[in-house]
Amino acid sequence: xxxxxxxxxxxxxxxxxxxxxxxxxxxxxxxxxxxxxxxxxxxxxxxxxxxxxxxxxxxxxxxxxxxxxxxxxxxxxxxxxxxxxxxx
Numbered sequence: 234x235x236x237x238x239x240x241x242x243x244x245x246x247x248x249x250x251x252x253x254x255x256x257x258x259x260x261x262x263x264x265x266x267x268x269x270x271x272x273x274x275x276x277x278x279x280x281x282x283x284x285x286x287x288x289x290x291x292x293x294x295x296x297x298x299x300x301x302x303x304x305x306x307x308x309x310x311x312x313x314x315x316x317x318x319x320x321x
């Protein structure tokens with residue numbers, strides 16, 4: 234993240250977690266660009282791919298899980314989902 238040790242000491246845990254989460258998301262976006270180029274080259278670059286390879290198969294990233302649908306199969310899961318929408 235480019236922080237100096239004194240800057241890290243001055244941060245609260247909440248601020249540090251927010252910064253590291255943002256940093257990881259920016260890294261995932263950059264990695265997603267790279268894997269999209271890799272997928273394009275694999276599928277259309279004249280390498281003779283017989284079937285289409287999606288980007289998720291070439292390089293799985295954590296941002297792929299954000300788009301997944303979570304099916305509610307129990308009352309406990311429904312309560313946990315409701316907790317996510319409650320105000321602090």
